[in-house]
Amino acid sequence: MPVESLFSRLEPLLPLVSKPIQYVGGELNSVSKDWDSADVRWCLMYPDAYEVGLPNQGVQILYEILNERPGVLAERTYAVWPDLERLLREHRIPQFTVDSHRPVGAFDLLGVSFATELGYTNMLTALDLAGIPLAAADRTDDHPIVIAGGHAAFNPEPIAAFVDAAVLGDGEQVVLAITEVVREWKAEGRPDGRDEVLRRLAASGGVYVPRFYDVDYLPDGRIKRVVPNRVGVPWRVSKHTVMDLDRWPYPGKALGPLAETVHERFSVEIFRGCTRGCRFCQAGMITRPVRERSVSTIGEMVQRGIADTGFEEVGLLSLSSADHSEIGEITKGLADRYEGTNTSLSLPSTRVDAFNIDLANELTRNGRRSGLTFAPEGGSERLRKVINKMVSEDDLIRTVTAAYSQGWRQVKLYFMCGLPTETDEDVLAIADLARRVIQTGRMVTGQRDIRCTVSIGGFVPKPHTPFQWAAQLDHVTTDARLAKLRDAIRSDRAYGKAIGIRYHDGKPGIIEGLLSRGDRRVGAVIEQVWRDGGRFDGWSEHFSYDRWLAAAERALAGTPVDVDWYTIRQREYAEVLPWDHLDAGLDRDWLWEDWRDALSEVEVDDCRWTPCFDCGVCPQLGTEIQVGPTGRKLLPLTPVGAGGAGAH
Amino acid sequence: MARQPTGPPPAPAVQRLRIKYAKRGRLRFTSHRDFQRAFERALRRAQVPMAYSAGFSPHPKISYAGAAPTGAASEAEYLEIAVTSRCDPATLARALDSALPVGLDVLEVVEAATPDLAGRLQASVWEIRLPDVSDQAITAAVIAFLAAESVEVERLTKHGMRVFDARGAVLALSVTPAPEQAAEPDSSAACAILHVVVRHTTPAVRPDDVLAGLRRVADLAPPTPALVVRLAQGPLDVQGGAVTDPLTPDRDAAATAGAAEPTRAGSAAT
Numbered sequence: 070m071p072v073e074s075l076f077s078r079l080e081p082l083l084p085l086v087s088k089p090i091q092y093v094g095g096e097l098n099s100v101s102k103d104w105d106s107a108d109v110r111w112c113l114m115y116p117d118a119y120e121v122g123l124p125n126q127g128v129q130i131l132y133e134i135l136n137e138r139p140g141v142l143a144e145r146t147y148a149v150w151p152d153l154e155r156l157l158r159e160h161r162i163p164q165f166t167v168d169s170h171r172p173v174g175a176f177d178l179l180g181v182s183f184a185t186e187l188g189y190t191n192m193l194t195a196l197d198l199a200g201i202p203l204a205a206a207d208r209t210d211d212h213p214i215v216i217a218g219g220h221a222a223f224n225p226e227p228i229a230a231f232v233d234a235a236v237l238g239d240g241e242q243v244v245l246a247i248t249e250v251v252r253e254w255k256a257e258g259r260p261d262g263r264d265e266v267l268r269r270l271a272a273s274g275g276v277y278v279p280r281f282y283d284v285d286y287l288p289d290g291r292i293k294r295v296v297p298n299r300v301g302v303p304w305r306v307s308k309h310t311v312m313d314l315d316r317w318p319y320p321g322k323a324l325g326p327l328a329e330t331v332h333e334r335f336s337v338e339i340f341r342g343c344t345r346g347c348r349f350c351q352a353g354m355i356t357r358p359v360r361e362r363s364v365s366t367i368g369e370m371v372q373r374g375i376a377d378t379g380f381e382e383v384g385l386l387s388l389s390s391a392d393h394s395e396i397g398e399i400t401k402g403l404a405d406r407y408e409g410t411n412t413s414l415s416l417p418s419t420r421v422d423a424f425n426i427d428l429a430n431e432l433t434r435n436g437r438r439s440g441l442t443f444a445p446e447g448g449s450e451r452l453r454k455v456i457n458k459m460v461s462e463d464d465l466i467r468t469v470t471a472a473y474s475q476g477w478r479q480v481k482l483y484f485m486c487g488l489p490t491e492t493d494e495d496v497l498a499i500a501d502l503a504r505r506v507i508q509t510g511r512m513v514t515g516q517r518d519i520r521c522t523v524s525i526g527g528f529v530p531k532p533h534t535p536f537q538w539a540a541q542l543d544h545v546t547t548d549a550r551l552a553k554l555r556d557a558i559r560s561d562r563a564y565g566k567a568i569g570i571r572y573h574d575g576k577p578g579i580i581e582g583l584l585s586r587g588d589r590r591v592g593a594v595i596e597q598v599w600r601d602g603g604r605f606d607g608w609s610e611h612f613s614y615d616r617w618l619a620a621a622e623r624a625l626a627g628t629p630v631d632v633d634w635y636t637i638r639q640r641e642y643a644e645v646l647p648w649d650h651l652d653a654g655l656d657r658d659w660l661w662e663d664w665r666d667a668l669s670e671v672e673v674d675d676c677r678w679t680p681c682f683d684c685g686v687c688p689q690l691g692t693e694i695q696v697g698p699t700g701r702k703l704l705p706l707t708p709v710g711a712g713g714a715g716a717h
Numbered sequence: 718m719a720r721q722p723t724g725p726p727p728a729p730a731v732q733r734l735r736i737k738y739a740k741r742g743r744l745r746f747t748s749h750r751d752f753q754r755a756f757e758r759a760l761r762r763a764q765v766p767m768a769y770s771a772g773f774s775p776h777p778k779i780s781y782a783g784a785a786p787t788g789a790a791s792e793a794e795y796l797e798i799a800v801t802s803r804c805d806p807a808t809l810a811r812a813l814d815s816a817l818p819v820g821l822d823v824l825e826v827v828e829a830a831t832p833d834l835a836g837r838l839q840a841s842v843w844e845i846r847l848p849d850v851s852d853q854a855i856t857a858a859v860i861a862f863l864a865a866e867s868v869e870v871e872r873l874t875k876h877g878m879r880v881f882d883a884r885g886a887v888l889a890l891s892v893t894p895a896p897e898q899a900a901e902p903d904s905s906a907a908c909a910i911l912h913v914v915v916r917h918t919t920p921a922v923r924p925d926d927v928l929a930g931l932r933r934v935a936d937l938a939p940p941t942p943a944l945v946v947r948l949a950q951g952p953l954d955v956q957g958g959a960v961t962d963p964l965t966p967d968r969d970a971a972a973t974a975g976a977a978e979p980t981r982a983g984s985a986a987t
Contacts, residue, residue: 076743081848083746084788084942090751093743095818097758325758327744327751327818379758379816411775 072104075162076170082156090328091119092153094167097325097378100136100143101169107142108255109248111135112166112176112213114146114195116188117607119167122147124332126386127182127219129320131244141248144168144176148191149198151604151611157198164198173199177251179213180244181232183221186584187577187607189228192217193599196231203596205233205280210262216247216276223308223355224532224648227584227591229279233267236276237651238308238355239341241317243275268299277306277651284589284647290629292588292645307652308355310692314341314362318370325378334382334415335374339367339399343388344676344684344694345420347446348457348667349488351531352388355653357686359677360695364395364402368703371403375412382413390416391423392677394697400431402703407435421445421460426471440479440522441472447491448484448498454670455490457663462502466509473510479520480506486550487528487542487575489667496550499523500557500568507567522569523558525551527578531585533653535663537646540639541582547575576614580606582636583621588647591635593624654692656685730768730778730799733829734806735964736813738794744820745790752821753781759816760798765809768799782835783950786923791947792824793841795963797834830970837963838917840888840953843924845911846944850937855909856892858935863890868930872920879920883930886922888958889914914960916953 076093083089104110113132115122122128128145135143144166149157157163164173173179173195181192196203201212208215217225217235225235236243247270254266261268271278281302285293297304311317323335340361343353362370371383383403385393393399396416403414414432421443429441445460447453453460469480484499503521510519527547530536551572558568583591597620605611621632640646642661649657659682666673676682677696687693740747747755757777760767769775778799785791806826814823847855862868868884893910915922924945931937951963 080743081941088748089746089788090748093746095743095820097818325755325818327747327755329751329754333754376762379761381757381761411769 072171072175074170075165075172078160078162079165079170082153082160082162085156086152087150088120088328091147092149092165092167093327094170095327096123096167098322099145099168099324100132102136102142104142104169104171106140108140109142109252110176110178111141111143111244111248112146112173112179113143114173114179114181114192116148116181116183116191116195118150118605119147119326119328120330121607123324123326123328123330124336125182125184126320126336126338127184127240129324130317131180131182131240132324133320133322134241135244135248138245138248140252144171146173146195148188148195148605154194154198154604163200164195174201174213176213177255178247179215181215181217181219183217183219185607186221186227186581187612188221189231189584189595190599190603190606192228193231193596194604204230206230208233208263210259212263214251214263214266214270220352220355221585223351223651223653224585224587225277225279225651226284226589226647227587227595229589230592230596232279233263234270234276234278236309237306237653239311240309241311241319243309246273246275268301271299271302274303274306275309278302279589282650288629290634292647294645295647295650305650305652307690308654310358310360310654310690311341312360312692312695314338314360314695315366318362318366321370321373323374323378323380325380332384333380334384335371335378335380336384336386337367337370337374338362338386339390339393339396340387340696343392345389345392345459346457346663346673346675346682348455348535348663349446349485349528349531350388351534354534354655356388357654357684358692358694359392361393361395361697363697363699363701364398364703365699365701367399368402368406372406375407381411382415384415384417386417389418389420389423391419391428395699395701396423397428397431398698398702400428404431404434406703410435419443421468422464424468426475429472429477430475440481440520441469441477442481442483443468444483445502446483446485447488447495448500448502449495451670452488452491452495452498454672455667456485456488457667457672459672459674462505465502466505469506470509470513473513473519478510478514478518479522480510481522481524482506484523484525485528486525486554486572487547487578489536489539491542491550493550493553496554497557499525499554500561503558503568504561504564507564517567520567520569522571525554525570525572527573527575529578529582529585532646532648533655533660535660535667537586537660538640538642538644538664541579541636542575543633543637544575544579547578551575573609577606577609577612579632579636580612580614580617583617583632586647587635590625590628590630594621597621597624652689654684654686654690656683656689659684727769727771727775728801731801732803733797733799734804734809735795735797735827735829735834735967736810736823737825737964738796738817739822739824740785740789740791740794740820741822742790742820744818746788747821748787749781749784752784753779755817755821756796759813759821763809763812763816765798765804765813766800766802768801780835783838783841783917785947786925788942789843789924789945789947793947793949793951795834795838795950797829825964827964827967828971829967830974831966834963837952837966838950840914840916840960841950842948842960843911843913843915843927844893844946844948845913845924845928846946847909847911847939848941848944849907850909850939851907852892852894852909854935854937855911855931858931858937859890859892859911861934862887862927862931865934868933870926870929870933872923872926872929874920881920881922881926883922883926886916886918887913887927887930888916888953890927914958917950 270276810826
């Protein structure tokens with residue numbers, strides 16, 4: 070059955086919308102495979118605007134891995150902005166892929182990658198535009214199987230009604246396993262339809278199919294139990310962990326978009342996982358253990374990526390990039406290699422205590438010197454013990470002293486507000502810290518043009534972390550605390566003008582909290598808010614707190630629960646959490662102990678350089694820490710600036 | 718005193734090259750900023766020895782001239798680059814074209830031998846296709862437009878809403894019979910084709926403005942957005958009203974230099 074491109078119908082609408090280039094595809098290294106010769110067809114969605122979704126590493130990795138396989142086809146789709154959504158509805162054009170502009174509803178599978186819960190409403194828009202029923206239960210054999218992945222999928226319960234399945238953890242291998250199950254089932258003539266292919270996926274143990282689990286509630290609203298309702302379906306579903314990243318050097322062919330995106334660089338993941346043990350950090354908890362990519366593989370990926378895409382910045386990604394056991398060799402080797410080519414390196418996440426100035430100098434040797442960014446997260450030493458961010462004020466001052474003396478003039482500091490046990494004093498300590506940073510900078514440089522920008526995000530407790538039991542701070546208190554901090558900084562005559570402060574109000578965090586720790590009952594809220602016009606909830610100009618509250622009031626009417634119950638309520642040990650049947654490898658008792666330790670301000674070290682703390686991940690999942698040093702070196706290449714096609 | 722970056726100054730430019738390129742098909746939706754990014758990346762992929770500006774944020778030396786608006790296709794866009802070692806124009810054209818996505822196509826590269834390319838881009842020839850507009854309607858609108866002394870239109874610019882005359886800059890405006898219509902039995906597929914020659918003025922009169930003018934004088938409201946292609950831009954031949962090739966002086970100079978220095982032609986192949 071041929072599937073026609075929708076482009077000729079879409080094209081006349083494009084002059085009428087903003088930034089039409091985001092809908093036309095044609096990116097460097099994008100792929101358009103023949104529809105009819107593929108047995109299994111995936112549509113991959115990042116449920117946000119193209120400019121945010123295109124650089125997403127997860128989607129690019131799966132796109133490439135799938136398209137490399139014979140008989141498998143993968144295309145991409147992103148959330149369309151409301152201007153195009155309106156026109157698509159008016160002209161009855163369905164949600165389309167940007168690669169070949171095929172209708173999303175024609176694919177076998179729709180994989181949606183959720184980096185954040187705020188993309189849920191955008192998934193509903195895409196499903197609706199695609200002609201796919203919102204409720205998974207209403208879909209027929211003709212509709213794609215909708216699978217959620219990404220970090221938010223570690224608690225897919227709020228979207229359980231809308232997805233057919235969810236996958237936890239690294240996607241590289243499981244996406245191929247799912248492909249095989251679907252391929253076989255199709256080859257057999259789709260026996261017993263949709264139900265059977267979902268049963269097979271669930272029985273494999275690596276795919277969570279919400280419909281095969283029943284959730285019972287207690288009269289007070291807490292969950293009584295979650296039980297499989299099918300024979301052969303596992304009680305718990307585990308996350309996937311790719312071991313040996315050198316065997317999975319993706320993305321090898323990074324996409325080069327025409328449209329401007331949020332990350333204009335070629336990115337390489339230098340390791341996956343983090344065991345620093347910051348208690349607020351869901352990413353660090355659910356991606357354990359640490360698995361490093363070797364210096365040589367990183368070097369090869371960068372070389373190919375830069376040659377392929379022409380980007381002038383290389384991002385060395387991970388959760389804490391300066392922690393790579395051979396980060397010095399990587400940065401020096403790459404800076405040597407790209408000497409004189411205006412190619413800069415960036416480490417998006419660097420810890421104060423792992424950072425040094427040699428590293429910083431290598432990063433800016435061939436490119437632009439922007440500001441330095443660090444994340445102490447907590448303003449006071451006490452609070453940093455609670456969250457286990459073991460960075461001392463002296464570490465920070467030592468680092469900024471070195472930075473200022475080496476010519477940097479601008480330091481950015483990230484903090485959180487609303488952390489467990491936090492008081493006004495903890496947040497006001499942020500002002501003291503910023504003041505000391507400016508004072509140090511002026512002293513070291515003898516100049517006054519020293520800047521420090523303080524960015525503060527609201528803390529949202531996340532599943533599978535020690536803070537999963539914590540009460541979220543209500544938005545009124547959050548706002549009041551931030552206002553006090555702002556006033557403290559502004560009223561400081563000596564330093565106030567040198568300190569910038571950036572923060573958002575506490576309301577969006579409450580909705581993120583509702584979605585993060587919600588259960589299946591929250592699904593009705595999501596659908597209601599979407600019906601009321603909710604779109605692009607990650608964008609402050611589209612987000613409406615009032616719309617969410619009104620939707621929650623309607624959708625949760627008649628239940629014993631409400632938004633406060635999901636957010637600002639502390640949980641106890643015995644409470645069944647909505648995600649307890651989903652296994653990130655972390656031992657629940659270890660998490661609970663870590664939560665108690667947090668309250669007693671007891672820190673825990675990193676298992677990379679101390680003995681195991683029994684978080685449970687490695688024995689539970691059969692994984693292990695993979696770190697260097699390998700002792701390998703980056704080989705010098707022909708300097709990129711010389712020779713080449715254009716040279717004479 | 719302003720701080721200066723440490724290290725040696727950037728290598729000097731030794732040659733300037735002028736590039737004619739096209740923006741086609743779905744890539745006509747690339748904005749000028751999008752094109753700039755794609756082009757700078759293509760320069761890097763093709764390993765062109767670009768000259769860079771000095772300073773803390775070095776930028777490749779590229780001069781863009783008169784870019785077509787987003788959504789308009791073009792067969793005649795121009796820019797100029799400066800390089801730090803000499804490049805053979807034909808080799809460069811091939812390398813750059815293969816480094817750019819299909820739809821952003823390099824048509825020609827010549828060595829700059831004369832000043833002021835931008836000044837030579839005095840006028841443009843546009844083709845405007847108007848689907849679902851009948852020949853009678855368009856002809857009437859064109860006659861009314863040409864008969865008018867001036868036709869005021871408004872457009873949102875970065876300085877706010879501006880009102881200006883769209884008539885004065887239009888040197889020629891004609892309806893071209895669509896050849897495929899005769900062969901096409903489906904008469905509902907009417908498509909009016911306009912050819913318009915516009916002198917470059919400030920503010921620039923764009924095809925959109927001409928269409929706004931047609932709407933103003935004759936209430937012509939095409940049901941479907943127009944398909945616009947710039948066919949040419951260059952010096953205006955004042956007598957004939959034709960738009961000529963802006964790279965001719967450079968090509969002529971190269972030919973003269975080539976005749977004077979026969980060895981140059983041989984080295985061009987390397």
